[in-house]
């Protein structure tokens with residue numbers, strides 16, 4: 189991080205100048221007073237006493253001036269910081285310190301206060317994220333748990349026929365799968381955010397990797413009778429294959445999920461110089477611009493009719509991966525018409 193130039197509080201030359209000028213002035217007056225007394229009397233005892241009194245007054249005055257100087261430049265900001273840190277340590281993250289000087293006249297205390305303000309703002313943000321996260325996770329777990337509880341109770345009825353029993357068991361499996369998926373996604377996101385998943389770049393065919401992901405969804409495309417159009421350039425890249433697969437899987441599964449039966453999904457891969465552009469488009473439900481602005485937030489689900497088929501973490505994961513591998517993601521969408529997610533991976537093309 190670049191070190192900023194700030195004024196030194198303890199040894200600032202310009203702070204000390206008035207102080208030294210004042211001492212010089214007082215000493216000059218003292219010499220003049222001494223001269224004046226010597227001219228009028230020969231009594232050395234009296235001169236000695238007067239000199240002593242003069243020295244005491246001079247020292248007391250200098251000490252007083254220095255006391256005021258220290259009170260204003262050191263004591264006042266120290267107390268301000270002390271009071272703020274006491275409030276922060278007691279858990280009050282709303283504290284903000286008023287910085288005394290203008291930005292280009294900062295001294296060390298101003299910089300400490302600025303850093304403290306940043307630190308406490310970060311703590312406050314994390315606190316909000318933490319509470320939101322806990323309430324979101326609890327909410328996401330509560331629904332499938334209630335399903336498990338209800339269906340497990342129903343299964344205790346010994347008079348149930350085999351088909352109903354099988355149906356209930358399937359519902360139970362579905363609910364546990366939702367909890368497992370949620371926990372898997374939370375752990376993945378957590379590992380991505382804590383940099384525990386390192387980007388392991390390798391040379392691979394992005395065309396093949398993308399095509400493999402599409403093939404994995406073949407059954408779902410068929411099941412919903414969705415027409416698939418793939419237009420893939422032949423591109424070899426140097427990037428993280430496994431992280432990017434997470435992106436393609438999430439985008440394709442969303443496209444299928446939010447597209448009604450008989451709709452279309454298009455996947456394209458284009459080489460643009462050293463960059464590549466991947467688009468996943470669909471003729472699904474689309475989204476409003478308000479929804480579009482929030483879809484990369486954790487746990488956000490815009491379309492509540494599909495809420496049981498996800499946990500709102502997919503696109504948060506996608507965004508995190510794109511940040512890690514170095515790229516951009518954008519979405520174009522119209523409510524009721526469809527959506528197109530476009531990803532640009534920068535400087536990844538590998539020339540063979």
Ligand SMILES: Nc1ncnc2c1ncn2[C@@H]1O[C@H](COP(=O)(O)OP(=O)(O)O)[C@@H](O)[C@H]1O
Nearest residue numbers: 442446474483489490491498499500501502503
């Ligand atoms: N292809 C899409 N078409 C319409 N809306 C979408 C699409 N992809 C994502 N969204 C919106 O973004 C939200 C967040 O997506 P995501 O993070 O994958 O969560 P989830 O799929 O679990 O709902 C979805 O709930 C939906 O509102």
Ligand SMILES: [Mg+2]
Nearest residue numbers: 442498502503
């Ligand atoms: Mg999703």
